[in-house]
Structure formats: structure tokens, C-alpha cells
Amino acid sequence: MTSGFDQGAFDDALDRIETCLGYLKGNELAWQTFHEYGLGTIEMPPALGEFSYSTPCPDGRFKVEYWKYPSIDTQAGWDSSPENIKAQVDGLKQAMDTAWRFGPSWANGVAGQMRDVCAQFTEPFVPTMTGAIEMMQARVVSQLELSVNDDWLELGGAAADWDGRFANNFRIFYDNYNDVVSRFGVFTGWINLGFSLAARLIAGAQQGAGKTADSLRKNLESQLDHWVHDGGDQPNEPGEWPPWVGDMASLVGSTLDLAGKIPIVGEVNELRGLYSQTTAVMQDIDDLTGSNLMPDKKAFAQVQRADEIYECLQTSMYDEYYLNYRAGMDQIDAGGAGEGYVENSFSAQGLLGLMDDVGSQFGLRPVPATNLN
Amino acid sequence: MGELRIDPQQLRTRGTVNVPDQAERMARVAQDLFDGLGSLNSMSALAGDPTALRNLLQVGSDVYDELRKTVGSLNNIGVALVMTADDFHGTDEQAEKKYEHLTPAPLPPDYRDLETPGANSEDGGHVPSTPDAVDPDGYHPGR
Numbered sequence: 001m002t003s004g005f006d007q008g009a010f011d012d013a014l015d016r017i018e019t020c021l022g023y024l025k026g027n028e029l030a031w032q033t034f035h036e037y038g039l040g041t042i043e044m045p046p047a048l049g050e051f052s053y054s055t056p057c058p059d060g061r062f063k064v065e066y067w068k069y070p071s072i073d074t075q076a077g078w079d080s081s082p083e084n085i086k087a088q089v090d091g092l093k094q095a096m097d098t099a100w101r102f103g104p105s106w107a108n109g110v111a112g113q114m115r116d117v118c119a120q121f122t123e124p125f126v127p128t129m130t131g132a133i134e135m136m137q138a139r140v141v142s143q144l145e146l147s148v149n150d151d152w153l154e155l156g157g158a159a160a161d162w163d164g165r166f167a168n169n170f171r172i173f174y175d176n177y178n179d180v181v182s183r184f185g186v187f188t189g190w191i192n193l194g195f196s197l198a199a200r201l202i203a204g205a206q207q208g209a210g211k212t213a214d215s216l217r218k219n220l221e222s223q224l225d226h227w228v229h230d231g232g233d234q235p236n237e238p239g240e241w242p243p244w245v246g247d248m249a250s251l252v253g254s255t256l257d258l259a260g261k262i263p264i265v266g267e268v269n270e271l272r273g274l275y276s277q278t279t280a281v282m283q284d285i286d287d288l289t290g291s292n293l294m295p296d297k298k299a300f301a302q303v304q305r306a307d308e309i310y311e312c313l314q315t316s317m318y319d320e321y322y323l324n325y326r327a328g329m330d331q332i333d334a335g336g337a338g339e340g341y342v343e344n345s346f347s348a349q350g351l352l353g354l355m356d357d358v359g360s361q362f363g364l365r366p367v368p369a370t371n372l373n
Numbered sequence: 374m375g376e377l378r379i380d381p382q383q384l385r386t387r388g389t390v391n392v393p394d395q396a397e398r399m400a401r402v403a404q405d406l407f408d409g410l411g412s413l414n415s416m417s418a419l420a421g422d423p424t425a426l427r428n429l430l431q432v433g434s435d436v437y438d439e440l441r442k443t444v445g446s447l448n449n450i451g452v453a454l455v456m457t458a459d460d461f462h463g464t465d466e467q468a469e470k471k472y473e474h475l476t477p478a479p480l481p482p483d484y485r486d487l488e489t490p491g492a493n494s495e496d497g498g499h500v501p502s503t504p505d506a507v508d509p510d511g512y513h514p515g516r
Contacts, residue, residue: 117506120421132412139405143398152395153387153454158378162457170453173446181399181443187436188406194429195413202420314509322506326423333425348428355432363439369452371460 005206007122013213014111017313020220021110023062025306026103027227030055031234033099034066037092053093053232055100062224066232103306110310114213117317121205121325129199130282133192141192141275144185150178164372173364180364189274190351193262194332196281200255201328203285205321207294208246212316215244220309235304243303245316247295252328258284259332260341264350381458388454389475396447396478403440403481410437410487411495418492418500431488441481448477 034053053066115122159171219242226235262277297320303312335347344350355362410433417426452475482495490502 113509116504117509119503120419120506123419123503124416125419128412129416132409132416135405136409140402140409143402143405153391155379155384155387158384161378164457166453170450173450180439184436184440187432191410191429191433191436194425198420198423198426318506318509326505329420329423329425333423333428348425348432351432352428355435362435364443364446366442367446367449367453369449369456371456372453373457373460 004203005122005126005210010118010122010210010213011111011115013210013217014114016217017114017213017220018107018109018111019059019104020062020217020224021306021309022104022107023057023059023224024103024220024227024309025106026055026057026100027064027224028234028306029099029102030064030096031232033096034092034232037095053096056097057100062228064227064232107306107310110313114313114317117314117322118205118209121202121321122209124202126199126203126206126285129195129202130285133196133199133278133282136188136192137275137278141185141189144181144188152177159372162372164370166368166370167372169365169367170372173367176364180362183358183362186274187351187355189278190262190264190346193259193274193278193281193346194348194351196278196285197255197259197332198329200258200281200285201252201325201332204246204251204255204294205248205325208248208251209317209321211244211246211294212313212321215242216309216313219243219303223304223309237304243309243312243316245297245312245320247297248320248324248328250295252324252331255328256331256336257338257340259346260336260338262346263342263344264346264354265344381461384458384461385455388451388456388458392447392451392454393475393478396444396451399440399447400444400478400481403437403444406433406437406440407481407484410434410484411492414487414492415494415500418490418502420503421505422490422502427488427490434484434487437481437484437487441483444478444480448480451475451477 055064057063153174155174159167159174162170223235226237258277258281262274303309333348335345335350337345410430413426413433414430417423417430420426455475492500494500
């Protein structure tokens with residue numbers, strides 16, 4: 001099984017988002033400074049030369065070149081000597097540099113912040129979870145189910161005659177062995193189901209966060225290309241690659257629906273159904289990591305400015321993925337009810353409660369190594 | 374002393390072959406459960422130890438403890454059946470030496486606190502529980 005989520009690529013995308021978000025904010029601030037520098041003005045006479053300026057962006061691809069005639073303050077007492085005009089122009093360039101550099105520091109820390117927001121669902125390695133579940137299905141659940149037949153030692157009732165001090169312990173152990181060992185298998189099957197549902201949530205959130213980060217990175221790069229193309233005019237059209245956001249709430253709902261088909265009741269004979277349900281969930285995770293089962297949100301945010309893109313990043317990662325991931329885990333614990341849900345449908349809390357109800361009957365009474373006769 | 378409805382030699386074979394086979398088998402199953410739950414415990418810690426997973430691990434821990442005790446009882450039962458068979462033979466000391474040499478199935482490791490936050494690996498490493506996210510609402514980058 002492959003994991004559809006690449007932690008390294010996700011980290012790179014977040015770093016790139018932080019970098020590009022800083023550049024974009026820098027462009028916006030430099031542009032604002034350019035337009036606010038000389039208020040109440042006339043245009044600088046072309047004879048004095050075209051104003052050329054480029055942003056101090058360290059990435060040449062996104063360096064914005066200005067070829068403009070800026071407005072110069074010509075209020076009373078203004079000195080129109082070439083020296084003064086040069087001083088004004090130099091002052092404007094310096095102010096634009098300072099403004100631009102505030103952009104990267106404004107964005108500083110965004111990647112780390114988003115990494116923290118997403119850590120609970122990006123840190124777990126889904127293939128480790130599914131690998132452990134598959135191994136336990138094959139080597140624990142199946143083994144316990146197929147464990148033993150009644151009178152597996154073919155004692156033919158001999159034990160009934162023994163009257164040693166612990167003969168009764170042995171008889172209880174032997175008579176109940178089959179049922180109890182099968183019960184261990186059923187409970188392990190439920191544990192596997194619960195973890196497979198959790199893995200489904202985690203895989204979904206990973207896929208969603210990964211795709212969102214990637215789309216925001218592309219969106220940002222596209223916005224920056226627009227700035228370069230427009231020669232220092234703030235673009236009025238949002239860039240290509242509208243941010244993609246997955247519908248995590250919907251994935252949580254469908255995950256809980258899977259739990260709703262499996263009952264947890266006392267002495268069960270549901271192992272086969274339980275086993276196949278878990279297998280189906282695992283298959284589902286396989287599909288999820290390999291394709292686009294994570295549903296799209298109906299509305300894509302139309303974002304353009306640095307503040308809007310940051311808002312989109314924060315809302316999708318925290319509100320959509322993190323909070324719904326947490327809610328989903330809470331629902332796996334508490335269980336749900338709804339159309340198509342069986343009575344006493346699966347929940348982690350319910351399973352723990354059932355184990356408590358079974359109490360001391362859950363395991364087998366110990367048998368010491370003594371003569372049974 | 375009660376009757377013996379099974380041939381002592383057959384009973385001895387149950388104690389030296391059949392029961393140890395079963396004990397070995399259950400010990401392997403227990404070890405696999407131990408390994409599987411260990412992996413899931415580590416992943417649960419990384420996932421922030423949600424209550425759902427801690428409850429599942431609590432159940433897993435209990436199943437494992439019972440399975441482990443079952444292996445111990447099976448080991449004892451092997452010896453007990455040999456002792457019982459030899460008791461009918463009346464070959465006390467000689468028999469005693471024989472069942473002393475029965476090899477018990479290896480008892481899988483003891484499990485403790487699987488359901489508590491974080492995870493300890495067998496090699497002594499510790500996987501801390503990933504903390505809850507802080508709501509970034511109101512946070513402004515650069516401040």
C-alpha cells in the first residue's frame with residue numbers, strides 16, 4: 001500500500017507558501033508606498049527621467065520592475081532642482097525597499113504555524129497503521145477465530161473425574177477455552193475496525209491538507225507572476241489555480257456511517273462481517289490515498305491579496321481539516337445514530353463499556369502447574 | 374484419587390505435545406498482538422492520543438493481558454497433565470524430572486499503560502503525544 005501523502009512535499013509546500021506570501025505582501029506594501037509617497041502632486045516631468053525601481057526580492061522570477069513617472073510633492077517651497085528631485089526619488093526607492101522587506105517578516109512563521117495546526121493528522125504514518133491492522137487481521141483475528149474445537153485435547157470427559165485442588169480451575173479453563181479465545185479474536189477485530197476508521201480520517205485529512213497546500217502554492221506563484229507581468233501595477237484579477245479545499249466534514253460523515261453498520265453486542269457471532277467490513281475500510285483507504293475520494297468543497301474561495309490567502313490557508317487547515325479531524329475522532333469514540341445504523345453500532349466507548357460489562361468473565365481463570373487428580 | 378478415563382501415556386502426550394503446541398501458537402498470536410498494538414500506540418501518540426484511540430488501546434491492552442495469562446496457564450496445564458498422568462503411573466521422582474524438562478512457550482512481554490498518552494517503544498525510545506493545535510484565528514503573521 002502506498003501513502004498518498006508525502007510529508008516532505010507538504011513541508012516544502014508550506015515553506016514555499018510562507019516565502020511567496022511574504023513576497024506578495026512585500027509587493028502590496030511597496031505598491032502602496034509608491035502611491036502614497038507624494039500626495040497632492042503633479043507628475044514628475046518626463047524630462048527628469050523615468051523612474052526605475054525593482055523590488056529587493058531575492059528570487060529573480062518574482063522581482064517586480066517599476067518603469068513609471070511617480071508623483072512628486074510640489075507644494076509651496078518645493079525645490080525643483082535636479083539634486084532635490086534625485087533626493088526625492090532616492091527617498092522613495094528607500095521607502096519602497098523598507099516597505100517591501102516588511103512583507104517577508106510579516107509572513108515569517110506561517111509555515112511552522114500551519115505545521116503545528118496539522119501535526120496531529122500529518123505526523124501519523126498511515127501505511128504503518130494499515131500495515132499493523134492487516135497483520136493483526138491475518139495473524140491475530142483469523143488465528144483466534146480458527147483456534148480450536150471443543151474437546152481439542154480429546155480428554156473424553158476424563159477431566160470430570162479428577163478431584164485435585166485445582167481440577168475445577170482446569171475444567172473451567174478447558175470448557176470455556178474455545179469461546180474465550182474466539183472472544184479475544186472478536187474484540188481484536190473491533191479494535192482493528194476502530195483503528196481502520198481512524199486511519200481513514202487521518203488519510204483523508206492528509207490528502208486534503210496536502211492538496212490545499214499545493215493549490216495555494218500554485219495560486220501564490222501565479223499571483224506573483226501577475227505582478228511581474230503588470231510591471232508594478234497591483235493586479236485586479238485573481239491568479240490561476242483557485243485554492244482547492246476538501247470537504248473533510250463529509251469524509252467524517254461517511255467514516256462514521258461505516259461504523260454504523262457494525263453492532264457491538266455481548267456474545268457475538270459477527271466475526272466474519274466484522275472482518276469483511278474492516279477489509280472494506282482498508283480498501284477504501286487504499287483508494288483514498290491513491291486517488292481523489294476526498295470530496296471537494298462546493299465553493300472555492302476567490303482569493304487574491306496576501307491577507308486573503310493567509311485567511312484561506314488558516315481556515316482550511318484549522319477549521320476544515322483539524323477541527324473536523326478532531327470531531328471525527330470524537331465521533332468514533334462516542335458513536336453515532338442515523339439511517340442505516342444498526343442498534344448498538346460500533347464506538348470505542350461502547351467497546352470499552354462492553355468489556356467492562358463482561359468483567360471477570362472476559363478471560364480464563366488461571367490454572368497452576370499441579371497434579372489435577 | 375479419581376478414575377482415569379484416558380490412557381496415562383496418551384495423557385502424557387497431551388501434556389508434552391498438544392498443549393505445548395497450543396501454548397506456542399497462542400504465544401505467537403500474543404506476540405503479534407503485542408507488536409501490532411505497539412505500532413498503533415505509536416501512531417496514536419503522533420495523532421494526539423484522541424480518546425477514541427486510547428479507549429481502543431485500553432481494550433487491546435486488556436485482551437493482550439488475558440491472552441498472555443492464557444499462555445501462562447497453557448504452560449502450566451502441560452506440566453499439570455504430565456503430573457496427573459505420572460501420578461497414575463506412580464513413578465514420582467523419575468516423572469518429576471521429566472516434566473521439569475518441559476519447555477514452556479515463551480511468555481510474551483508484559484504490557485503496561487498502553488492507553489496513557491505517548492508511547493514507549495521496545496528499544497527504549499519515547500513517542501510523545503502530539504499537542505492539540507492552537508486556534509490561529511486572530512493571529513496575524515509577522516506579529
